[in-house]
Amino acid sequence: MRWLVALLLALSAPAFANDTMPPAPYAYRQLDDPQLEAKAQALMETLRCLTCQSQSIADSDASMAGDMRSEIRERIAAGETPEHIRQWLIGRYGDYISYQPRVTSATWPLFVVPVLLAVLGALIVLHRFRRRA
Amino acid sequence: MIAEFGLASLWLAASLAALQLVAAWLGQREGGETLARVVRPAAVVQALLCGLAFLMLLWVFARTDLSVLLVAENSHSEKPMIFKIAGAWGNHEGSMLLWVSIMALAGGLIALIEHRLPERTMLATLGAQAFVGLGFYAFLLFASNPFARLAVPPAEGNGLNPLLQDIGLAMHPPTLYMGYVGLSIAFSFAVGALLTRNVTPEFAKVMRPWILGAWIFLTLGITAGSYWAYYELGWGGWWFWDPVENASLMPWLAATALLHSASVLASRDALRTWTIMLGVIAFSMSMIGTFLVRSGILTSVHAFAVDPTRGSFILALLAINIGGALALFAVRAGTIAEGERFAPLSREGALVINNVALSAVLGIVLLGTLYPLITEAFGLRVSVGPPYFNPVSAVFVFPMLLVLAVGPLLRWRRDRFVRIKAPVVAIAGAGVAVLLVMWLIAGLALLPLLGVSLAAVVAVAAFLPLRGRSLRRLPLPVWGMAIAHFGVAVALFGMSVDTAFTAEKLTAAGVGDTIAVGPWQVRLSAVEPVAGPNWTALQGRLSASYEGGAEHLLTPQSRTFWAPPQTTSESALLTRWNGQLYTVVGGATEDGRWQLRLWWKPFVTFIWFGGALIALGGLLALIGRVTGDVRRRIATRKIAARHAEVAR
Amino acid sequence: MKGVRWSLWVLAAFAALVGLFALQLSRPKNDTVQSAMIGQAVPPFALDAAVPERPGLATADLADGTPHLLNVFASWCVPCAAEAPQLAALERQGAPIVAVAVRDRPEDLEVFFQRYGNPFSRVGKDDLSRVQFLIGSAGVPETFVVDGKGVIRHQHIGEIRPEDVPDLLRRLEEARG
Numbered sequence: 001m002r003w004l005v006a007l008l009l010a011l012s013a014p015a016f017a018n019d020t021m022p023p024a025p026y027a028y029r030q031l032d033d034p035q036l037e038a039k040a041q042a043l044m045e046t047l048r049c050l051t052c053q054s055q056s057i058a059d060s061d062a063s064m065a066g067d068m069r070s071e072i073r074e075r076i077a078a079g080e081t082p083e084h085i086r087q088w089l090i091g092r093y094g095d096y097i098s099y100q101p102r103v104t105s106a107t108w109p110l111f112v113v114p115v116l117l118a119v120l121g122a123l124i125v126l127h128r129f130r131r132r133a
Numbered sequence: 134m135i136a137e138f139g140l141a142s143l144w145l146a147a148s149l150a151a152l153q154l155v156a157a158w159l160g161q162r163e164g165g166e167t168l169a170r171v172v173r174p175a176a177v178v179q180a181l182l183c184g185l186a187f188l189m190l191l192w193v194f195a196r197t198d199l200s201v202l203l204v205a206e207n208s209h210s211e212k213p214m215i216f217k218i219a220g221a222w223g224n225h226e227g228s229m230l231l232w233v234s235i236m237a238l239a240g241g242l243i244a245l246i247e248h249r250l251p252e253r254t255m256l257a258t259l260g261a262q263a264f265v266g267l268g269f270y271a272f273l274l275f276a277s278n279p280f281a282r283l284a285v286p287p288a289e290g291n292g293l294n295p296l297l298q299d300i301g302l303a304m305h306p307p308t309l310y311m312g313y314v315g316l317s318i319a320f321s322f323a324v325g326a327l328l329t330r331n332v333t334p335e336f337a338k339v340m341r342p343w344i345l346g347a348w349i350f351l352t353l354g355i356t357a358g359s360y361w362a363y364y365e366l367g368w369g370g371w372w373f374w375d376p377v378e379n380a381s382l383m384p385w386l387a388a389t390a391l392l393h394s395a396s397v398l399a400s401r402d403a404l405r406t407w408t409i410m411l412g413v414i415a416f417s418m419s420m421i422g423t424f425l426v427r428s429g430i431l432t433s434v435h436a437f438a439v440d441p442t443r444g445s446f447i448l449a450l451l452a453i454n455i456g457g458a459l460a461l462f463a464v465r466a467g468t469i470a471e472g473e474r475f476a477p478l479s480r481e482g483a484l485v486i487n488n489v490a491l492s493a494v495l496g497i498v499l500l501g502t503l504y505p506l507i508t509e510a511f512g513l514r515v516s517v518g519p520p521y522f523n524p525v526s527a528v529f530v531f532p533m534l535l536v537l538a539v540g541p542l543l544r545w546r547r548d549r550f551v552r553i554k555a556p557v558v559a560i561a562g563a564g565v566a567v568l569l570v571m572w573l574i575a576g577l578a579l580l581p582l583l584g585v586s587l588a589a590v591v592a593v594a595a596f597l598p599l600r601g602r603s604l605r606r607l608p609l610p611v612w613g614m615a616i617a618h619f620g621v622a623v624a625l626f627g628m629s630v631d632t633a634f635t636a637e638k639l640t641a642a643g644v645g646d647t648i649a650v651g652p653w654q655v656r657l658s659a660v661e662p663v664a665g666p667n668w669t670a671l672q673g674r675l676s677a678s679y680e681g682g683a684e685h686l687l688t689p690q691s692r693t694f695w696a697p698p699q700t701t702s703e704s705a706l707l708t709r710w711n712g713q714l715y716t717v718v719g720g721a722t723e724d725g726r727w728q729l730r731l732w733w734k735p736f737v738t739f740i741w742f743g744g745a746l747i748a749l750g751g752l753l754a755l756i757g758r759v760t761g762d763v764r765r766r767i768a769t770r771k772i773a774a775r776h777a778e779v780a781r
Numbered sequence: 782m783k784g785v786r787w788s789l790w791v792l793a794a795f796a797a798l799v800g801l802f803a804l805q806l807s808r809p810k811n812d813t814v815q816s817a818m819i820g821q822a823v824p825p826f827a828l829d830a831a832v833p834e835r836p837g838l839a840t841a842d843l844a845d846g847t848p849h850l851l852n853v854f855a856s857w858c859v860p861c862a863a864e865a866p867q868l869a870a871l872e873r874q875g876a877p878i879v880a881v882a883v884r885d886r887p888e889d890l891e892v893f894f895q896r897y898g899n900p901f902s903r904v905g906k907d908d909l910s911r912v913q914f915l916i917g918s919a920g921v922p923e924t925f926v927v928d929g930k931g932v933i934r935h936q937h938i939g940e941i942r943p944e945d946v947p948d949l950l951r952r953l954e955e956a957r958g
Contacts (some may be wrong), residue, residue, distance in 0.1 A: 019857050024909045026898040028719065028728050030639050041637070046520045050814050053432050054375060055520075057366040063884060067910035072956070073922040092917035094817040099518025101504075106513050110504055112523050117496050121489040128485055129477040410788075430805040432812075444806045452799045459795055463788040503801070510804055514814075 017061055024071035027066030033077075041074045043082040047072075047089065047101045056099065136201050139189025140280040143230075146182035146237060147270035149175050150263045153240075157260030161253065162476055170251070172259050173244040179266075181240025184688055187234040190279055194221040200286040203227060203279050209292035211667050219303030223294070225361030225427060225443070228278035228306055228615045232423075233269045235314040239343075242264065243318060249339050251331060265317060268450040277445050295668070295694040295701050301361040309354035313384055313419040315347025319391060323412030324458055327465045332405045337398035340412070342758050344395055348388045348753040355381050367702040367717045369635070371740060374522040376433040379502045380422030383495055387415035390491040393484050396461030401545055403472040403481050407488055413462060417455040418495070422449055430506060473630070476547035483540030490533035494526055501525070527580055534587045534625075537618060538594035556597050564590035577633045584629030592622035609757025617750025623742025631737040641726040651733030652680045655687075660718070668694045673718035673727065677707060689718040712736050813938040816917030816925075823931045828905030830892050831882040838879050838905030844931030848888055848956035850878045850949065851925040852901065853913060855885050856893035858921045864940035865897035871931045871946060872900035876953055879903040885936050924949070928956035 031037040041058060047068070049060035057065040057072075068089075075085050089097050101107045153175040160169030193201045194217050197210045199744065207224045208217055222231045240262040247255060273279070297303065299537040322340045326332045358381065363371040372378060391411035397404045425431055428444030501517045508515050538560050540551045568586040571577050577585070595618035636651035647656040659674040670690040678684045689705035707714040712735035719728030827839040843849055852868065854861040872878055880901040882890055890904070908911065916925065916933065926935035926949065934956045937945065 019855060020889075021884040021886065021908060022723050028639050028730075030637075030643070032776070046518065048516050048518075053812065056373075059370060064910055064913070068914065070909065071911070071914060089914075090817070092817055092914060093814055093919060094514060096514040096516050096814055099516050100520035101515055101517050106508055106511070107504075107515060110500065110521065112516065113500055114493075114497055114528065117493045118529070121493050124489055125486055129482065424802065428802070428806060429810055430802065441806050445803075448799065448802050448806060451802075455795060456792070456799070459788065459792040463792055467789050503798075506801060506805055510801060 021063075023063065023066045024070030026070035029073075031073050031077055037073075037077050039082050040069075040076045043076075043085060044069055044072060047086070048097050048099060050093065050117065135189050135192050136198065136280040136282060139186045139193070140278070142182045142186035142189065143270070143274065143280070144609055145621070146179050146186060146233075147267065147274060149179040150237075150266045150270055153179060153263035154260055154267060157256045157263065159203075160256055167537075168306070169256055172256055176237075176244035176259050176262070177241045179263075180237040183234045183237035187230055187262070190227060190230055190334070191221050193280075194218055194227075197290065199288075199290055200283055202281045202283050203282055205287050205290050207292075208290040208736045209667070210289060210290065212298070213666055215300065216298045219297070222306045223297045223303070225709025226273070226277045228310070229269070229273050229277050230279050231306060231310055232314055233266065233273055235310050236262070236266050236269065236317050237750050239315055239318050240321075243343070247296050247339060248754075250336060251329070254325050254329045254331045256325075257268065257328040258321045261321040261324040261328075265321065267455050268454065271444050272443075272450065276518065280542065292667075292694075295699050296365065298667075298694075299361065299365060301357060303502050305354060305358050305361065308350055308357060309381060311476050312347050312349075312351025312388075312391065313345065313356050313381075313416075313422070315350060316416040316419050317385060318343045318347070319388075319412040320416035320458065323409045324461060327409060330465065330468050332398075332409055332469050334399050334402045337395045337408060338762075341392075341395045341399055342755055342762075344388060344392050344415075345751055345755040345758070348385070348392055349748050349755065351381070351385045351388060352744060352748040352751065355385060356741050356748070359744070360741045363737075364704055364706060364715075366700075367704055367730070367733060369637075369715050369737075370739070371631075372519075374498075374500050374501070374519050376431040377426050380425050383422060383498055383502075384415055384418040386491050386495040386498070387411055387418050390488045390495075391415050392504060393487055397481055398472070401473055401475070401481055403475055405469050405472045405484070406466060407485075409466075409469065410462065411488070411492075412457045413455070414495075418457070420447075420451050420455065424448060425502070431502070437735050441579060473546075475545070478548050478550060480543045480545050480548075483543055486536045487533060487540065490529050490536070494533075495528045497525055497529065498522070510572060523580060527583070531583055531587055534591055534621070537589050537621070541598045542595070543616070556594075556600075560597070561699075563593045575633070577629075581629040581633035584625050584632075588622045588626035588629065590622075592619060592627070595619035595622060596616055598748060608761070610754040610761075612753070612762055613754030613757060615750070615751040616753060620743045620748075621744025622743070623739050623746055624741075627736050627741075630733050631740065634735045635737075636733040638729075638731045640729055640731075641722045641724075642729045643726045646726075648729065648731060650731040651735075653731075653733055654678050654681070655714075655716070655729075655731055657727065657729065660721075663690065665680055665692070668692045671718065673716075673729070675705070675716055677714055677716075679709065679714075687714070687716050689716045691718055691720065695708045710737060713738060806937070814919040815938070815940075816919075816933070816936045818917040819933050819936055821933060823927060823933060826912050826915055828881065828907055828912060829896060831880075831885060831904040831906035832887055832894070835901060835904045838881060838903045840931060842879065842903060843927045844929070846878055846929040847924065848928045848934075848953050850876050850953065851916075852878055852880045852927070853883060853918045853921055853923045853926050854880055855883045855921050856889040857885070860940035861922045862893070862897055865900075865920055867941040867943060867946055868900045869898050870943075871941075871949060874946075876950060877902060879905075881907045882907045882908060883907050883913060926952045926956055 029102065031040060044058035045056050047057045049055045049057045049062055049065040051062035051064050052060050057068050072085055086098055086100070090102070094101060101110055103111055153172055156168045156171040156175060159165050160172060160199065190731045193204055194208055195214065197204060197208055197217060199205045202647060203226055208220045212220070213446060221227045240259060244259055318341055322336070322343070326336050341495040357369045358378075391408065392484040394404050394408040394411050398408045424444065424447045427447060428441070430444065502520055504517050505515055539553065539557060542556055564586045567589040568582065571582055571585050595615050598611065599615055638648055638650040640648055642648055642657045644657055644659060647654055655675050655677045657673060658676055661672055661674070663672045665671050672688050672690045675687040675689070676684045677687055685707055687705040687707055691700060692703050692705040693700045702717055702719070712733060715732040715734055721727055823840050823843050825840045828837045843851065850871065868878060878900050880903070882904055885906070897911040905912065913919070918925075922940055924937040925933055925940060928934050935952045937949065941949065
């Protein structure tokens with residue numbers, strides 16, 4: 001919603017002019033196989049653009065995002081799985097680049113807390129009704 | 134002159150808020166009756182003065198008074214008038230002044246209108262409102278002065294961010310702020326009730342229309358914001374779980390729970406503690422949201438100038454206001470008397486589950502939004518986005534929707550399952566039927582599949598409470614509930630279908646080429662330059678025909694502004710009853726063709742249509758409550774007058 | 782749902798939240814994305830020459846026994862011009878510097894080198910950001926310290942300021958061991 005200014009920054013950021021080279025071959029071109037394209041698209045929507053960091057690379061017009069899209073489409077066309085590509089990118093840039101958090105020693109609360117909330121909620125409801133009934 | 138006048142008004146308004154606070158505090162004591170009588174007028178005059186200050190700001194923007202720093206930084210003499218005015222709140226200081234003005238206005242309104250509660254509680258409420266307001270006045274006057282002058286006015290202003298030069302987004306802050314800041318009333322009422330130990334159904338009845346009003350605006354603001362992002366940003370997305378989006382969703386979740394809880398307290402005198410807690414939490418979420426957005430500590434690029442000093446000021450306000458309210462709650466919660474009892478299978482029971490589920494979703498959104506901040510404190514950077522929020526929130530929302538379907542059918546206090554067996558079977562049947570059809574014929578993925586099925590369940594269930602009742606004599610609030618719940622189903626349907634069935638085509642097209650996307654054939658007939666008031670653009674002319682039918686013209690543009698220099702993409706949309714064709718024209722390729730992005734998005738408009746329905750339902754309920762209330766007051770007065778006559 | 786105890790928990794949680802906010806406010810905002818490849822070997826790549834007067838760059842050139850500074854830059858990048866004097870100073874003090882030119886035309890690079898000098902012994906042409914992806918570089922300019930075996934030892938994000946020069950020289954020296 002307010003990633004509007006991400007676009008603004010990408011295009012008028014003071015320190016970085018934009019390059020004048022053409023976009024990568026598959027930056028704005030879909031794969032011919034619709035199923036492969038769907039896999040690539042699904043992956044791209046979950047990766048963060050590193051230039052305008054409030055968008056996914058699927059939504060970003062930054063040249064690095066275009067290069068990444070092209071790289072991903074080519075790899076998927078060559079048979080790599082989306083998860084493998086995601087792991088590869090995390091290996092280069094760390095967990096920051098993936099909008100899908102992995103379950104690690106640093107992120108386990110993200111997955112445990114919802115369970116705790118569900119249990120807590122159930123307890124509250126039961127406690128309430130046991131006293132009331 | 135005008136700017137100084139505005140600043141003076143602001144100072145006066147702040148002093149009145151201080152007076153209001155002191156008078157409310159001292160007026161509670163013995164012998165303080167004279168002081169107590171000052172509180173309400175002080176609130177009203179404060180509202181007038183603050184409103185005046187805001188009008189002055191609008192004035193200097195409308196006249197493009199470049200000697201005012203804010204105007205020089207955010208406006209331009211060539212901008213269209215409507216955007217000159219909207220520029221007043223399209224920046225940090227101006228929007229802060231808008232925030233404070235709405236707070237003052239809300240306080241003034243309750244001071245003027247509300248006489249149903251014991252005066253002690255009203256004084257405490259207005260005192261709380263003044264206390265919170267004072268903090269924000271201080272912030273404005275000492276750290277974010279909107280009326281600061283420039284010694285040497287520049288020849289021209291910097292201009293307004295072109296992305297903000299859009300009528301939808303121009304209206305976005307006022308709408309959203311009416312919601313956020315309107316919740317401050319609920320906060321003040323909760324604090325007032327805690328201070329004077331007056332948590333009663335009467336209190337909830339008084340609070341309810343104010344919550345409804347704020348909630349309606351918040352619903353509209355979020356819906357409109359989502360639609361704006363969808364058509365303006367050029368990629369057809371309508372929700373990204375961006376921290377700034379979440380900052381608007383969290384108060385809405387709390388306000389929705391508060392709304393339902395207050396209704397229970399008002400009609401059944403139950404859920405007292407829940408209601409007070411939610412009243413505190415709702416506005417707390419507004420404040421936390423404001424902090425997150427303006428402090429810049431989260432990666433979500435927002436236009437406001439990010440300044441750690443400002444962030445610290447807001448954080449201090451947060452700590453004092455929320456911490457104070459929570460501490461007050463901890464101390465006084467034990468004195469809230471127990472309300473009426475109710476059985477598990479009852480409408481109150483369903484609403485308890487509703488409260489718990491909404492609070493859980495709120496907790497999850499808060500956790501996911503703040504988690505990157507937590508890990509960063511330990512030196513690690515992670516990202517939490519849609520792949521986390523979508524499934525995890527669905528786990529709590531989907532069961533809640535089932536309760537939403539059945540809840541309104543239940544009686545208050547105690548019900549038997551036998552009584553609702555027939556409608557429950559009907560609803561379940563509808564859901565299962567849609568599930569099977571969608572799964573077997575359309576092969577949907579899990580989340581959209583469940584979403585569509587639940588939409589069917591809720592759509593049918595929304596109108597079941599109307600069964601067997603006289604439609605003409607149905608109270609407006611019941612109509613409101615049905616329409617609002619139906620709106621939820623409509624929005625959910627739109628979200629699920631769009632997620633599952635969007636067709637996308639990215640291609641480089643030469644003039645004369647035809648591209649197929651979904652059931653559409655789109656031909657690029659020309660690309661031509663066009664000019665606007667403060668921009669030039671490359672415009673594509675597209676002829677689109679649906680399944681071989683009549684041709685429609687679409688003109689997407691790639692627009693270049695010059696003050697400030699920026700390129701935006703203006704998408705062209707074609708709306709049918711069953712979806713939207715979304716077209717974007719990009720740059721030229723090296724071989725003279727043009728980048729085209731085309732989407733066919735089935736039923737995507739239902740998302741915002743559903744949101745509007747939800748707001749409409751709220752509005753009907755509000756009108757129903759207020760007119761019912763007025764009618765009751767007139768009747769009471771008539772009866773009292775008649776008694777007086779008889780007694781004479 | 783009564784009782785003072787649980788509301789104290791809420792208050793405590795809120796206090797922790799305020800503490801977290803205060804902590805993060807006090808730290809400068811860090812927008813840079815660190816490479817996760819530090820400590821790992823540079824993956825295999827081979828880039829053509831970006832300009833005629835310097836050879837291209839391949840992984841073997843980085844694993845030839847001497848530590849190198851690898852500068853990721855572009856002629857259209859303003860801070861890259863700002864760091865040119867520092868790179869020249871580094872080269873004068875004996876640091877071997879190679880470069881990857883990201884999305885750049887030869888003619889633009891020639892203009893850049895004429896204006897700011899050319900301290901690089903090799904300049905590779907990376908039109909599709911491939912090498913950037915391989916080594917985890919997220920923008921320009923960035924400078925990597927690569928040891929004689931081709932292992933990335935350090936990443937300097939952003940332009941090299943005069944005060945960074947001694948530090949980079951020291952790291953280069955450490956990479957020798």
